[in-house]
Amino acid sequence: MNLELEDDEIQFRDEVRAFLRDNLTPELAAGGRSATSVFCDPQYSLPWQRILHARGWAAPTWPKEFGGPGWSEMQRYIFAEECARAGAPNLAPMGLRMVGPCIMHHGTPEQRAYYLPRILSGEDYWCQGYSEPGAGSDLANLRTRADSDGDHYVINGSKIWTTHAHFANMMFGLVRTDPDAKPQKGITFLLIDMKAPGVTIRPIINLAGEHELNEVFFDNVRVPKANRIGAENDGWTVAKYLLEFERGGSFAPALRVCLKRIRAAASAESELGPPLLDDSAFAARLASAEIKVEAIQITEHRVASALSSGQNPGPLSSMLKTQGTEMLQKIEELGLDLAAHYAPVARAHANGHGANEPPIGNDAAARYFNSRAASIYGGSNEIQRNIMARLVLGL
Structure with missing residues (x-):
């Protein structure tokens, strides 16, 4: 493993630096530096994402066939380092780094064609519906239910510690579709419209006095089965794949x-x-x-x-x-x-x-x-x- 940059990598680094110098405005840089966690306020992250998207750089890890730049691992690393050095706002990871790759790997062609462009452009802003009261690190204990009703699932339950749910218009979540199966076998991965009737969001103010986290409640929320990623009751497989990107x-x-x-x-x-x-x-x-x-x-x-x-x-x-x-x-x-x-x-x-x-x-x-x-x-x-x-x- 050679830790020194090759000539083409130095050229790429200089290209990134020039792009950041010409496109990262003082206002966006100030917004990036003011973030107190990995999540930047969307008033800064979304305008920056649109600038990167216009250049084809919004999703450094995505392959070209899905709208990414097709960069090498070292190019991605250089890009991350230069953005951090310049103080660029962090882009929201839930869509670009988490559910996007899951849709590429486990989604249908129709789901890829619809959701991936909307993730790249920032038209869809995502949150993650995993943790519940009593089901945090041990997700197999989750109890939010999704009962089959024709072409839909009907969801009842709640999620907690849901970052930026108050900004999101979409959630990717885990729900229990077979309460009688072994804990990890009866879980399904769904894409949920946060504007659907029956969704309620309540803020959780953290120790820093900031509103970043939320509780989300589902009261007979209807989700089309077309929004399922992977097979019914096989959501654990999709979730494990997603965690590789989260970690x-x-x-x-x-x-x-x-x-x-x-x-x-x-x-x-x-x-x-x-x-x-x-x-x-x-x-x-x-x-x-x-x-x-x-x-x-x-x-x-x-x-x-x-x-x-x-x-x-x-x-x-x-x-x-x-x-x-x-x-x-x-x-x-x-x-x-x-x-x-x-x-x-x-x-x-x-x-x-x-x-x-x-x-x-x-x-x-x-x-x-x-x-x-x-x-x-x-x-x-x-x-x-x-x-x-x-x-x-x-x-």
Whole structure:
């Protein structure tokens, strides 16, 4: 595995940098930097997605036949790193990175022809209906039911921790279609119109005071059977395929950018006193984080190398999910120390729920609180360690 960029990769990097310089407006960059989690407000992410879509770059992982750029793994990595460096808004992952690939793999030709262009353009904005009260990491316990009624399913139940459901017009969700089957055998994967009669959304305000999460209730919601992905009662197969994409991706580019900003801010004097880097304990923690992020980057290159040669990275995706999310939490702790007593200063948000004033530009408290969930969503890190123990150590 060669970690140095080839000449054509350097040329591609320069092309991406020029595109970002010419198309990423200061307003969009400010919106991207203000995001306190991986989810950026759609008032910034959707305009940026439309700009990328016009260039054919909205879905870096998609093959050309479905509207993607057909990039190599290294080109995707370079693109992610340059977007993070420039402060571009994160695009909503639910459509582009999760349900889109599922529709490509498990959907019918009609479903691909209808949904994939709408995902690329941002016309459909998606949320994920997996977790329920009592069914989080153990999704096999889900109880939301879908009863057959002619050409439709009738859904009753609820979902929880549904990110951006209040923005979404579509949900991909897991429902129980056979209550008498073994837990993982009676589940079906459906695409649900969030504007359908009987859908109710209630906000959950998180520790940062932000409205990102929701509860979603279904009261006799009718969903056409044409919206089923895969076979009835085989939704677990589709869900496992989707989780490969949810747990994948590149952590190192964004983490490296965060560390560079923290190091720069910690090197400067402020009204709080001398540079925080003068504190040997903080300097040691920062250096340790930088070393570990470099190790994560090497692992991501290993995954890219395996994928580019047609191999399955196997438990490396669980390793990356675990290391990447836990390192994110450590970096946000460094940011909180850097912000000191400025960290919890509240400011009004357009949604009225508040966030944090960034006197040194980092929304430290909101980012810290949001990052607490990173080791839980997408399959908790305890589950990822079980996967690694079984597949690597044979335990």
